[in-house]
Amino acid sequence: MLKSIKTISLAVVAVSAMTLGAGVANAAGGGEVHIEKHEWPHAGPFGKYDKAALQRGFQVYREVCSACHSLEMVAFRELDALGYNEDEIKAFAKEYDVVDGPNDDGEMFTRPGRPSDYFPSPFANDKEARAANGGAYPPDFSVLAKSREHLSLFTPWNSIYGEDYIVALLMGYKEAPEGFTVMDGLNYNTVFDGNQIAMAPPLSDEQVEYADGTPATVEQMSMDVATFMYWASEPKMEERKSLGLRVMGFMIVLTILLYFANKSVWAKLDDEDGRS
Structure with a gap:
């Protein structure tokens, strides 16, 4: 009996290690990549979201990311968790056109968004999204942060957290090393699978003007939008x-x-x- 338990335990450890190793390797297209670990205020059993960072991250999403990436599992009214009041949330919702209906004539129509609505997709369908992005589908931001986690119970120091992966990806645009051929329409990235990504570098210094006066460096915007994306994937944390x-x-x-x-x-x- 004890021998069987020991065998099962060793198998679990091995599978966990293999899964983690595959996740780390895949992040770099077959070669291990270093993803810097950051101190997140919301990490740990007592962690809480930094509302200032959430608001800055939401601003980056609105002004930069929302042109391509949807947020379909988040309702406008949930933005109260970021510290916005009712009037501000109504104003955000009205910036978007939402498809509704049918009306009395049996036709669908568009109207300004309401707090009860969910963030609409910037594209009518998947094919339109791919056509606008060189054939690559821009993923929805609702659960992206959680989906990029590679956690291990047995080697937690090697775990990759979604926020760290997002920051590393956004800051991973570099010149391709000598001898590496980047396909047409793709960009070299040290973190993305295969080191080639369809998304062009989305951030540049001072691309947005933060309302709180925080310098909008690429690193700061990456940290802020990663925080917002993690909140979007786990708003009830x-x-x-x-x-x-x-x-x-x-x-x-x-x-x-x-x-x-x-x-x-x-x-x-x-x-x-x-x-x-």
Whole structure:
């Protein structure tokens, strides 16, 4: 029995290591790539989102990324978590045209967005999206950060977090090394699978003007939009962590009470055995 358990454990470790290794290798198209780890305020059991960073990241998304990338699983009203008030959210929603209907004539129509609407796609369909991006489909931002994670329970120091991958990708545009041929319409990137990506470098210094006066460097914008993308993929993270901590606290108190109750019961039984 113990031998079987040991065999299964070793198999799990091996599979985990192979999965992580494949993820790291794939990120660089077959060769291991270094992805810098950053200190994220929302990381860890007590972490919370940096609302200033979320607002800056949302600004980068609106002014740069939304031309190609959708955010179809996020509703405008959820932006209150970023610190925006009702009037600001209504103003953001009105910037977008939303398809609605059918009307009394049985036809679909467009109208200004409402807080209850979800962010609409910038393209009518997948084919239009591919045609506008050289045949490559721009992924939706709703779950992209989580989908780029490669986590390992056994070697957590080698885990790749979605935010770190996004930052590395956005800052990974370089000149192709000598002898490397970049296909027409593609760009060399040190992180992307195969080192060739259809998306041109999307960010440049001072591309946006942050409302809070933060210098808009490529690194700063990459960090901010990565934070926003992680929030988009897990908007209820703070509530989940808060609930988890309350449950853990309850379990600790319950364990202590059960320990003393058990001790009291056995103490009475020992006394009765002694008297008998």
